[in-house]
Amino acid sequence: MAVEPPAKKKCLGVDCPNDAGSLQCPTCLKLGIKDSFFCSQDCFKKNWATHKTVHKQETKTGYYNPFPTFPFTGPLRPVYPLSEKREVPKSIPHPDYAADGIPKAGRSLRANKIDLLDATAQEKMRKVCRLAREVLDIAAAALKPGITTDEIDEIVHKACIERNSYPSPLNYNHFPKSVCTSVNEVICHGIPDKRVLLDGDIINLDVTLYHDGYHGDLNETYYVGDKAKADADSVRVVETARECLEQAIKEVKPGTLFREFGNIIEKHAKSRNCSVIRTYVGHGINSIFHCPPNIPHYAKNKAVGECKPGMTFTIEPMIALGKYRDVTWPDNWTSTTIDGKRTAQFEHTLLVTETGVEILTARRDDSPGGPVPMPAVENGSK
Numbered sequence: 001m002a003v004e005p006p007a008k009k010k011c012l013g014v015d016c017p018n019d020a021g022s023l024q025c026p027t028c029l030k031l032g033i034k035d036s037f038f039c040s041q042d043c044f045k046k047n048w049a050t051h052k053t054v055h056k057q058e059t060k061t062g063y064y065n066p067f068p069t070f071p072f073t074g075p076l077r078p079v080y081p082l083s084e085k086r087e088v089p090k091s092i093p094h095p096d097y098a099a100d101g102i103p104k105a106g107r108s109l110r111a112n113k114i115d116l117l118d119a120t121a122q123e124k125m126r127k128v129c130r131l132a133r134e135v136l137d138i139a140a141a142a143l144k145p146g147i148t149t150d151e152i153d154e155i156v157h158k159a160c161i162e163r164n165s166y167p168s169p170l171n172y173n174h175f176p177k178s179v180c181t182s183v184n185e186v187i188c189h190g191i192p193d194k195r196v197l198l199d200g201d202i203i204n205l206d207v208t209l210y211h212d213g214y215h216g217d218l219n220e221t222y223y224v225g226d227k228a229k230a231d232a233d234s235v236r237v238v239e240t241a242r243e244c245l246e247q248a249i250k251e252v253k254p255g256t257l258f259r260e261f262g263n264i265i266e267k268h269a270k271s272r273n274c275s276v277i278r279t280y281v282g283h284g285i286n287s288i289f290h291c292p293p294n295i296p297h298y299a300k301n302k303a304v305g306e307c308k309p310g311m312t313f314t315i316e317p318m319i320a321l322g323k324y325r326d327v328t329w330p331d332n333w334t335s336t337t338i339d340g341k342r343t344a345q346f347e348h349t350l351l352v353t354e355t356g357v358e359i360l361t362a363r364r365d366d367s368p369g370g371p372v373p374m375p376a377v378e379n380g381s382k
Ligand SMILES: [Zn+2]
Pocket: 206, 207, 208, 217, 218, 219, 347
């Protein structure tokens, strides 16, 4: 099959750095899947075991890429149709944007007006953040090759409802689903769809719950299957992102300037030959999902203000293997790296105390995920 691939197309092989050649997967061609280009017969064979799972879902009729002419920056594609909007029982208190998609509370907040929570509000933040951790752990335990991100969304949605909580992303500025699922080159805000996870993928799950008037927000990046844990670049970007967050949190205490976190994060990212995404920032969080302060993750930023006891905010560095610049898909949400290289993120909701910090969304002893050692470098390393 000597169909000329369009310029710029990348080989579909997992982590293959090559441009696509003219070789297309013959099964995909039969199924009418047009984007399955590989660089070589060798690469095609090597990737067959994971690639063929694409056929299974595409043979079910009706799946499609809604943006066929969009110049995607990496191998990932959206797989539509999205599932029906999931409902939240009326008995569960909804945030003010749930009906029309437009957040109203806090619209007039000035950037330097940062809430200090009293003991009652702090206790409510503790509660919702603990519930959010439970939901993230349940979703993470379900990750495996073959599951779709839409199935993860269903799990998150149900787990929220079981905890008498509203999944905060649902209809926030019209986001269509209950969790953000960001795979491989997706930086953040990935929309759960019908794509199956493949052995070798990495995926970030970003969970936020609204319970008893307060939001709790956290995310982690996970390895799907054993292949990702054996891939040096994937481990480097995921573990660097994890360490960047840990190092920044160590400096959270009264008096620390907000602008300092970016210096800590970028210094560590650079030492691992990674870059820091600049477009998306950490944020204040309480009865409002996103409020002041903004917490940039890059060095030499100009954020104004300092940590004070009673503040609650997130730090959520996004770290990339390649360039820091981002490109958003035509769905107006999915943010990807401009070079299609992988990216990873971790997030906690934090409470500044009199002496330091309380990690409200801290991992539990039995939380899935956690650090993975760098794989031994084989010859022909990337
Ligand atoms: Zn989040």
